[in-house]
Amino acid sequence: MKIIESVTEMQAFAREARREGKSIALVPTMGYLHKGHASLMKEGRKRGDILVASIFVNPTQFGPSEDLDSYPRDLARDTAVATGAGVDVIFAPKAGDMYPRGYQTYVNAEELTLPLCGASRPGHFRGVTTVVTKLFNIIKPTVALFGKKDFQQLAVIRHMVADLNMDIEIVGMPIIREDDGLAMSSRNAYLQPEERKNALCLCRALAAARGLFNGGERSAQTLRERVVRLIGEVPGTSIDYADFRNKDTLDAVETADEDTLLALAVRVGKTRLIDNCILGEEN
Ligand SMILES: Nc1ncnc2c1ncn2[C@@H]1O[C@H](COP(=O)(O)OP(=O)(O)OP(=O)(O)O)[C@@H](O)[C@H]1O
Ligand SMILES: CC(C)(CO)[C@@H](O)C(=O)[O-]
Numbered sequence: 001m002k003i004i005e006s007v008t009e010m011q012a013f014a015r016e017a018r019r020e021g022k023s024i025a026l027v028p029t030m031g032y033l034h035k036g037h038a039s040l041m042k043e044g045r046k047r048g049d050i051l052v053a054s055i056f057v058n059p060t061q062f063g064p065s066e067d068l069d070s071y072p073r074d075l076a077r078d079t080a081v082a083t084g085a086g087v088d089v090i091f092a093p094k095a096g097d098m099y100p101r102g103y104q105t106y107v108n109a110e111e112l113t114l115p116l117c118g119a120s121r122p123g124h125f126r127g128v129t130t131v132v133t134k135l136f137n138i139i140k141p142t143v144a145l146f147g148k149k150d151f152q153q154l155a156v157i158r159h160m161v162a163d164l165n166m167d168i169e170i171v172g173m174p175i176i177r178e179d180d181g182l183a184m185s186s187r188n189a190y191l192q193p194e195e196r197k198n199a200l201c202l203c204r205a206l207a208a209a210r211g212l213f214n215g216g217e218r219s220a221q222t223l224r225e226r227v228v229r230l231i232g233e234v235p236g237t238s239i240d241y242a243d244f245r246n247k248d249t250l251d252a253v254e255t256a257d258e259d260t261l262l263a264l265a266v267r268v269g270k271t272r273l274i275d276n277c278i279l280g281e282e283n
């Protein structure tokens with residue numbers, strides 16, 4: 001496996017792959033890899049001749065008071081996970097190479113970025129769409145894979161790719177969970193033992209809402225009350241959002257149906273975790 005740090009070297013590699021008629025599958029990540037990332041990589045392995053994983057903690061998607069500096073980083077560990085998942089190339093650029101002095105061009109999606117994480121993390125999606133566009137331009141993948149844990153991110157990227165006529169297939173992958181149901185996340189590493197237990201309130205609230213829905217409840221307000229109560233009972237938690245939305249438009253819904261997204265962002269101690277489900281789907 002090859003590790004490429006320079007943007008120009010990555011571009012040259014991708015150009016040569018294209019010249020040889022080889023397709024590239026890309027898994028963009030911020031590193032500190034876990035089985036969720038590995039599942040994207042294993043699927044990517046099947047979908048391209050060459051599998052590239054990018055590891056870049058992208059400064060433009062972090063707000064000024066967020067965890068850019070403390071975000072966990074461990075390239076040696078990531079190299080082992082990526083090798084095991086069949087990655088051919090890790091692209092791990094430096095921030096100064098991606099955003100040199102004088103950098104001033106951004107990609108911005110509109111409506112889909114307004115609610116949920118877009119509302120609680122102003123500027124976040126502008127950073128995501130910008131860096132993903134740059135990664136696409138540098139690596140020239142035919143297919144790129146993203147997790148449904150970041151449901152809104154996947155929706156925004158799909159929309160951007162369609163709007164800007166990017167000739168790239170976007171694949172959404174299921175949420176991978178720990179045995180007890182907690183969605184895998186690099187930020188789980190921040191959780192103290194007691195917080196780790198308390199963090200189960202997210203997946204339990206999703207399960208409770210799905211249970212009520214399967215029992216016939218359709219009022220988003222009633223479903224939401226159950227979710228808010230369950231999470232509120234757990235010490236050290238605060239809800240950033242707990243929203244019922246149409247899974248395609250992300251518009252708020254009052255009457256839930258099988259396609260309704262329940263999206264959660266909850267702080268457990270200082271750690272902000274997200275999780276979601278579609279009410280009519282197994283998860
Ligand atoms: N549990 C998971 N199951 C499936 N995909 C996941 C999971 N966790 C992350 N991903 C996907 O991996 C890609 C890279 O995500 P990222 O590196 O931010 O990991 P993360 O664990 O979500 O980190 P964070 O804790 O910062 O949210 C994204 O497409 C994301 O949706
Ligand atoms: C897509 C992404 C790699 C862009 O920095 C990031 O938002 C992530 O890890 O989900």
Ligand code: BAL
Nearest residue numbers: 030061062124150153
């Ligand atoms: N998984 C999305 C990256 C972020 O939280 O910034």
